[in-house]
Amino acid sequence: MRYSILLFILISNLAHAGVDLVKVDKSESKMFLLDGEFVVKEYHVAFGANPKGHKKQEGDEKTPEGTYTLDYKKEDSSFYRAMHINYPNEIDKANAKKLGVSPGGFIMIHGQRNNLGWLSVITQRFNWTNGCIALTNREMDEFMKLVNVGTEIQIYW
Template sequence: MVRRNLSLLIICLITMWATFAYGGATVDLVRVEKSLRKMQLLSGSTVVKEYKIALGARPVGHKRWEGDERTPEGRYILDWRNPKSMAHKSIHISYPNAQDKAAAKSMGVSPGGAIMIHGAVNGYGWWGWVLQLIDWTDGCIAVTNPEMDEIWTLVQDGTPIEIYP
């Protein structure tokens, strides 16, 4: 009970801090530059926050099939979230879209799915800064756990995400 109440208090404090720190700015776009290993949260044309990211273990090129360890490229939606993710917390990217599915079907493969923005794998949060030095995911976008808590607070479901090469 005490642990749950402490967790709720921390979430409330993060939410209050984020609102104060960013003047209540609404994040209306998440932009990822894969080659720069950078993710930005934008409100209009203003960058609200920027993060160093880790990507899939084979980061060059658009995700084409399940298991290719690539992070997709293009415009998607952040459509749902998982507070009990195997990687701290996670926000789902709407990959695959209709075009991705058609391309995979033409190759006779599954496009895959479950592409997320997430923190460190549970139990390894203390490694957060080290994990940002390498591309280690299966195609997801990884940040540290404290950064994921901040993103969780600032980004709402339905926010577009643009992922560039």
């Protein structure tokens, strides 16, 4: 009985939790959804094939580092659902211009490649994106319910 009550309270709190910050620790392959100081949810995530360091140019297979905003949801992606990260920001564009390269873009949090969700047991064990942050499809559904457009995301090593 006591376990049932605690489980009910936990589920109720999760359902009503407001995520106001997403933190991504690239060194641990973890994403944390936060409501203030409270961790609402933690996920194991996959990144670009070359995850260490900040994204500087298109094709470097790095996931950006820094503070960004999740600025829109995309349901018609090549991957199972997606939410866009507003990379490149003005600083990223200026740095790429100094280097004479394109900063790249279209960095998303997304699920698995369409029709291949069943492979997530394998794909989530290594970094396979071109710089995006990947979840399983089930986790992506949950992420989309918990995180609103306009939420800040902090990505760091």
